[in-house]
Amino acid sequence: MPEIERRLPHQEKETINMNQTAIQTDHLSRAFGAIRAVDEISMEIPHGIIFGFLGPNGAGKTTTIRLLLGLLEPDSGSAEVLGCDTRSQADEIRARSGALLEHSGLYERMSAEDNLDFYGRVWHMPAGERQARIRELLSGVGLWKRRGETVANWSRGMKQKLAMARVLLHRPELVFLDEPTAGLDPVAAAALREDLLSLVQKQGVTVFLTTHNLSEAEKLCQQVAVIRQGRLVVIGSPDELRLRSGGQRLEVIGRGFSEALILALRQRPEVTDVVHNDRHLDIRLRGEPDTSPLVQLLVAGGVQIDEIRKGKASLEEVFLTLMEEEKDV
């Protein structure tokens, strides 16, 4: 059973069991008028992972975060965060969590150091510890030398780094991040992703991440959930989602794909579907079968093969498939 040690401000050293549940919801629901923003969501998120919460705009991601932070009360159902009920123990949840919401929430008239100093005081960090932690975090993101500058003049990437430093200032056990890399350049986004991975691996923090960037979710998340119109569509590891969406695939680029050959491929037991588009053939497979018989079939059928790629469906493809399925429903 993996365990890590964490020391929180003013608290005894405590041991966190990685197998504990960080977030648990039971038919959590919240409506705004006729719109059911969050509709009967039930999920369980273990400690010490990055959990990706994916969904199109207006799916209910931000409302879910607000419910989990106790900023909104659910209409029905319940949620426990870090073992605390969101209705009756919201203060405790907020005290032990950090949140980077839709906006960075930085006081732009103030300097970077003043921003962190304010939130350090909010979390009752003693002066010495506060100063040391501010230095540690700002040095970590390369902003220590610019700590006295007014935040308003900074780039979005720098502001986002500072906002992340603010979130981590009081060493939270759980961090809510609402699209943290939105609007960042690729270098800044990659650096932030590295920081997140390090945060989970070294400090055992649980991260609840909403993002539109599916490749980002694929790289970072041990578990993902897809939400649409307030309803939970699917939850599981990225691999589980890929399997749900058809497992492996074989992409063939070449010439001479006849209708008879495509029909023959479709009749093979290991093939679930074949999509032909000009010089591109996409063969979707059941599980992870041996693909050499399929290649032999193509060659025997007279196909001139330029390139063959074998791989799994990306999370983006899984997501789009799920969205299509839901639309049909």
Add this chain to the structure above:
Amino acid sequence: MFSDIMTIIRKEWKEMLLRRGNYRSSLLNMAIILGMLGVFFPLQFGPDWLAPQSMVIIWCWVPVFLALSMVTDAFAGERERHTLETLLASRLSDRAILFGKIGAAIAYAWGISIVGMLVAAVTINIAYPAEGIRFYPLPFFAAVLAISLLVAGLFSSLGVLVSLRAETARQAYQRLGVVMILVFLLPSIGLQFLPQEFLTRVLSGLPDLNIQVLLLAVIAVLLLANIGLILAAIARFQRARLILD
């Protein structure tokens, strides 16, 4: 909760002082206000500036404007700059945030008023030397201190209620301007329509009125109004409502 309130007050003052880009500009602005109220006007009016009538008229008004400019920025401005939700997601209680913001506005408005009153007294003593030290009549000074504090509190709480319904700090300030007109202008207009005989009778009775009792009555009314508005602000300033605004 006290340390949380002090944390918010400290933050609000810092933001207020940086409203013009840097501390120097804001301190200069404060110095101009104090220069006008503590030096320029006292020199123009002379020793009458320390008379009870001037005291009541000037120092019960000044905190209103100072409190309103700060409280609109603290509430509507915080939401306009998208920092409110992050603050609400912190461990601070609703009341600590509310009282911190109101406290910052009251302390600023009242503090400037007190400093202004003291600077004015010094100015009068330097510009118009007399045998003894000239100062405000002490009972009036104490009453005006209390009234200016309560007026600052009253308009700060009123500012909270209006600011929470405004999208921007500017809109909140404009709406409060309209409220001010209604509160202060309508009674004056209303007086025009009162029968002349009634007004004459009231005015002839004024010299017999015990001014200390009148001041105590004003303080009591302001105190009650403060309590009412603060309770309304507490009821309104709740996370679940603020998030949905």
